[in-house]
Amino acid sequence: MAKIITKTLSAGRTYYKQFNEEIRALVKEGVNHFIINDCNGQRYIGTAMEGDIKFDIHGVPGQDLAAFMRGPHIRIHNNAQDGVGNTMDAGRVIIEGLAGDVIGYAMRGGEIFIQGDVGYRVGIHMKAYLDHQPKIVIGGKAGDFLGEYMAGGIILLLGMFSDKPDSPIAGRSLGTGMHGGVIYVRGEIPEDQLGPGLHAQPVDSEDLKVIEELVKEYAKELKLDSTEIMNEGFVKVRPFSHRPYGNLYVAC
Amino acid sequence: MLFQPVNKNYHEFCIIRDKDLCINCKVCVRQCSYEAHYWDESRQKVMHDNTKCIGCHRCEALCPTAALNIVNKPSDFRTNSLWRPVFLQNIYKQADTGGVLLAGMGSPVDIPVYWDSMLLDASQVTNPSIDPLREPMELKTFLGAKPKRVKIVTGKDGKPELKTKLSPQIELDVPIMFAAMSFGAINFNLHRAMARAATETGTVYNTGEGGLHKSLYKYGKNTIVQVASGRFGVHLDYLKAGVGIEIKVGQGAKPGIGGHLPGEKINDQVSETRMIPIGSDAISPAPHHDIYSIEDLLQLIFALKEASEYKAPISVKIAAVHNVAAIASGIARAGADIVTIDGMRGGTGAAPAMIRDNVGIPIELALAQVDQRLRDEGIRNKVSIVAAGGIRCSADVVKAIALGADAVYIGTATLIAVGCTLCGRCYTGKCPWGIATNDPKLSKRQNPDIAAKKLANLIRAWGHEIEEMLGGMGLNSIESLRGNRDKLRGVGISDIELDILGIKHAGR
Numbered sequence: 001m002a003k004i005i006t007k008t009l010s011a012g013r014t015y016y017k018q019f020n021e022e023i024r025a026l027v028k029e030g031v032n033h034f035i036i037n038d039c040n041g042q043r044y045i046g047t048a049m050e051g052d053i054k055f056d057i058h059g060v061p062g063q064d065l066a067a068f069m070r071g072p073h074i075r076i077h078n079n080a081q082d083g084v085g086n087t088m089d090a091g092r093v094i095i096e097g098l099a100g101d102v103i104g105y106a107m108r109g110g111e112i113f114i115q116g117d118v119g120y121r122v123g124i125h126m127k128a129y130l131d132h133q134p135k136i137v138i139g140g141k142a143g144d145f146l147g148e149y150m151a152g153g154i155i156l157l158l159g160m161f162s163d164k165p166d167s168p169i170a171g172r173s174l175g176t177g178m179h180g181g182v183i184y185v186r187g188e189i190p191e192d193q194l195g196p197g198l199h200a201q202p203v204d205s206e207d208l209k210v211i212e213e214l215v216k217e218y219a220k221e222l223k224l225d226s227t228e229i230m231n232e233g234f235v236k237v238r239p240f241s242h243r244p245y246g247n248l249y250v251a252c
Numbered sequence: 253m254l255f256q257p258v259n260k261n262y263h264e265f266c267i268i269r270d271k272d273l274c275i276n277c278k279v280c281v282r283q284c285s286y287e288a289h290y291w292d293e294s295r296q297k298v299m300h301d302n303t304k305c306i307g308c309h310r311c312e313a314l315c316p317t318a319a320l321n322i323v324n325k326p327s328d329f330r331t332n333s334l335w336r337p338v339f340l341q342n343i344y345k346q347a348d349t350g351g352v353l354l355a356g357m358g359s360p361v362d363i364p365v366y367w368d369s370m371l372l373d374a375s376q377v378t379n380p381s382i383d384p385l386r387e388p389m390e391l392k393t394f395l396g397a398k399p400k401r402v403k404i405v406t407g408k409d410g411k412p413e414l415k416t417k418l419s420p421q422i423e424l425d426v427p428i429m430f431a432a433m434s435f436g437a438i439n440f441n442l443h444r445a446m447a448r449a450a451t452e453t454g455t456v457y458n459t460g461e462g463g464l465h466k467s468l469y470k471y472g473k474n475t476i477v478q479v480a481s482g483r484f485g486v487h488l489d490y491l492k493a494g495v496g497i498e499i500k501v502g503q504g505a506k507p508g509i510g511g512h513l514p515g516e517k518i519n520d521q522v523s524e525t526r527m528i529p530i531g532s533d534a535i536s537p538a539p540h541h542d543i544y545s546i547e548d549l550l551q552l553i554f555a556l557k558e559a560s561e562y563k564a565p566i567s568v569k570i571a572a573v574h575n576v577a578a579i580a581s582g583i584a585r586a587g588a589d590i591v592t593i594d595g596m597r598g599g600t601g602a603a604p605a606m607i608r609d610n611v612g613i614p615i616e617l618a619l620a621q622v623d624q625r626l627r628d629e630g631i632r633n634k635v636s637i638v639a640a641g642g643i644r645c646s647a648d649v650v651k652a653i654a655l656g657a658d659a660v661y662i663g664t665a666t667l668i669a670v671g672c673t674l675c676g677r678c679y680t681g682k683c684p685w686g687i688a689t690n691d692p693k694l695s696k697r698q699n700p701d702i703a704a705k706k707l708a709n710l711i712r713a714w715g716h717e718i719e720e721m722l723g724g725m726g727l728n729s730i731e732s733l734r735g736n737r738d739k740l741r742g743v744g745i746s747d748i749e750l751d752i753l754g755i756k757h758a759g760r
Binding site for chain 1: 341342345346348349350351352353354355481482483486487488491512514515523527528529531532533535537541542551552554555558559560561604605677679680
């Protein structure tokens, strides 16, 4: 275990460029635990950061948090904005509130755990490769196009801790064009919310094992009761082909 | 065979085999990846099936006795200037299959080529021409944002000192770069060849959207890495590997639609580099789903700047479309350092034919308009302009620079340099010249050493020619030609075309 060197920073009104430069400089000095207070939408925190670094963020960080990130653990003690974990490679982001649009775009590894709702286009084009298996767990409900073009990894949608009691658990066009990976949904998902050609299928014991393990991690990180989460059935949505557009063309 | 369906009858090519010269050596059988030639066991001789010929001329080039000739099929449909043969053939195919017409390489359609309607100037008597063989000639080009003004102070030692902080630049010895062609679309031998040729000639090559093979990281100083909507092979090391990062928004051959590398082309090396499973389709969505506005583009530009710690200039590549000038202005204002414009004749490994042949505008018009718009708005210095899509020779490069480009990308010309004959079947993965294929047997046909040499030769030859043309105009630096439209005159084009190009007619 590396020695933990903690640094407390106040983001305040510091411009993101300067703020991130400061963080990068401190990392070079050996700081590996940042407590960031009074965060006011500063963008790109943790972006392109590498290694065993921890962030505790109070306040609301800005867009593209943890983009291209490989390794760090970020805990946001509040809500997050758009673009969390864009093309992220490894590490973990825990959001103790809700999050905006385009979470985990094209992410290839690591985990994003969100306690509340998320916006549109979450998990688009997530992909897996060998031991890189990205995972997104959403405690609340999701907007349209969840897991569109998904090529790998796991999205688990719980629909439990939502501020939108009247909304369906996911928006329209869930999984459209997906050609890899799996989306698990707690409870039911109305068929007309799914993308063309997709169906909600029952989960088997293998799936349940995966879900249970993921839920355990999620509940531990967010101090929730995993038994309560597992206290309901799950369905899964899988691609109907890993080559959805294979027969579309003719040579000219 | 007495009856053949109509689409079999109207194939495009005929294989003419000279019976006296043919020695039945089967070279053509081995060379043809489309199986147009075959060994007929009962007749004990080499035969062929014209319907399978795609007109690549590989057999013709390798036949040891020169017994083969590939010709266009002499029999044609009845002459009809509306219903040209291509439309009939396409309808037959689509009626049979219900498929979307897929095409490879740049558009062959007959739209005006404005390069051919522009002529260059030369000096006579006054402002004498310069002989580049004896006098220094500067082709050096820097791509990146330039300051509006520079502040110079006198240092303690009495020498001038630059106070203005400069943005990062990509330094090129020649204003010609190898265009983005992904590893996967073309094979590893050619990626290696481009990397080496770029290093040798002091220019850069673009990785395209398929990631960067780990063995090519050492050529990073001559590499631009590309980030497209599929984000294949995009990670920290990749983003820090090159001297620049390009966000691919669009491509001239297929504006407004995404990319799609078929599973057949995803072998182990491609899979490893793109970081996706073997045999699975690699789908690049049409838009980046994190970019729905100029503000979103700004967000990605600065995410990449953060990732490179502000060391790499960021390019944004778009297709030349109707409102290209306004879009380019938005890109410049979003903080990009380079805007790359790809005209509608740009190449592709695969594009729906309807899109390729009907969407977009020619690069010449787009380039002139973008340069003018950025000048009018006083932000031309904020970005370099790179033109691409149908640059065929060094004169095209010179004309592009005179129209306002800082540098050009060459893609199709790059492939032609290593033997491409524009047969246009890149998407089948069976390229007989070993270019647009990852089949080990076929890609072996490209020797990276020879290919690298050919590419370096091409850059050097064009570089010499550019120097000659510059010298002829009495210029000793490419910088003096940039946006210098007075060096261009139009021939045989209308007033409106002259106006858009910002040039006078020849004789004026």
